[in-house]
Amino acid sequence: MASLTASAPGKVILLGEHAVVYGKPALAMAIDLRFRCTIAPSDSVLINGWEIDRAKHPYTSHILNEHWRGGIEIETSSDIPSGSGLGSSAALCASLNTAIMAYGMEPDEEVCARRSFEAELNAQGSASPVDTSASVHGQGIAVNLEGGKPLWGISHAERRWSISHLDVPRLTLVIGHTGISAPTGPLVAKVRRYYEHSNFAKDIVDEIGSLTEDAAKALSSGDRVGLGSMMTEDHKLLSILGVSSRELDKLVQAALPYSFGAKLTGAGGGGSMIALTDRPDKVCEAIERRGGRPYVVSSGQPGAIIEK
Numbered sequence: 001m002a003s004l005t006a007s008a009p010g011k012v013i014l015l016g017e018h019a020v021v022y023g024k025p026a027l028a029m030a031i032d033l034r035f036r037c038t039i040a041p042s043d044s045v046l047i048n049g050w051e052i053d054r055a056k057h058p059y060t061s062h063i064l065n066e067h068w069r070g071g072i073e074i075e076t077s078s079d080i081p082s083g084s085g086l087g088s089s090a091a092l093c094a095s096l097n098t099a100i101m102a103y104g105m106e107p108d109e110e111v112c113a114r115r116s117f118e119a120e121l122n123a124q125g126s127a128s129p130v131d132t133s134a135s136v137h138g139q140g141i142a143v144n145l146e147g148g149k150p151l152w153g154i155s156h157a158e159r160r161w162s163i164s165h166l167d168v169p170r171l172t173l174v175i176g177h178t179g180i181s182a183p184t185g186p187l188v189a190k191v192r193r194y195y196e197h198s199n200f201a202k203d204i205v206d207e208i209g210s211l212t213e214d215a216a217k218a219l220s221s222g223d224r225v226g227l228g229s230m231m232t233e234d235h236k237l238l239s240i241l242g243v244s245s246r247e248l249d250k251l252v253q254a255a256l257p258y259s260f261g262a263k264l265t266g267a268g269g270g271g272s273m274i275a276l277t278d279r280p281d282k283v284c285e286a287i288e289r290r291g292g293r294p295y296v297v298s299s300g301q302p303g304a305i306i307e308k
């Protein structure tokens with residue numbers, strides 16, 4: 001049977017990371033960095049020409065165990081640095097599931113989002129569906145917020161997340177990648193330990209939730225000044241939860257003089273920050289001067305698709 005290629009975008013979280021694991025709201029948007037997966041049925045199971053090592057490829061192994069019978073050859077390529085906070089593992093899951101589903105069934109975003117979330121949950125131990133739903137759907141998504149067009153709901157343990165389509169107005173965001181790879185699982189586990197043992201941490205999670213609700217209103221009314229200041233406030237709250245780093249703080253501080261606001265995005269610990277700005281050149285220069293790698297991103301990116 002012929003091979004086929006699917007791709008899926010990375011994402012940035014505008015507000016709400018970590019708190020969303022506890023059922024709080026989040027706002028996320030797909031970015032124009034993509035993960036590509038070419039698959040073909042085969043006699044053996046190969047990934048980029050090598051026999052699959054299940055410890056090194058937990059996401060792929062889970063997806064193949066659950067949804068593929070027989071051998072397969074998988075070739076991957078990615079614009080999204082891994083451990084960058086930009087959703088590389090979610091985009092891997094979304095593109096691989098999209099490719100696999102094309103062999104046996106009609107395309108179905110909801111099924112793909114559910115399967116991709118299950119693969120992340122299995123590999124990370126604890127997760128919300130924000131990254132995987134953003135990658136599958138593309139454009140923008142809101143989690144646990146009223147108002148948008150409902151897409152699907154996903155439950156796990158006692159949590160339920162309602163995912164809706166988010167119209168993201170034209171915004172200029174600059175990503176600053178620290179160059180430090182920080183896998184999501186250990187950071188989510190670190191916050192969980194704090195959350196389970198401290199009412200103060202629970203209060204911070206609640207505060208992130210309220211801030212994200214206010215930010216959704218600022219976003220829909222095009223209030224960049226308000227949205228930016230809430231992003232900067234969110235960065236402070238995430239720092240209290242222990243997921244920022246010296247490098248992230250340095251890039252946030254460098255971007256702030258030319259931005260409406262700036263914060264870490266994704267799991268933190270290293271990874272990336274984002275700045276909301278109308279002076280992207282200045283922000284890029286400032287990020288580069290402090291050792292970061294800048295990318296200017298635009299909204300309106302498609303979700304997971306079959307390319308050929």
Ligand code: MEV
Pocket residue numbers: 013016017018019020021085087126127128129130131184188265266267
């Ligand atoms: C990671 O991009 C976002 C986190 O909230 C984890 C998750 O929601 O699964 C840190």
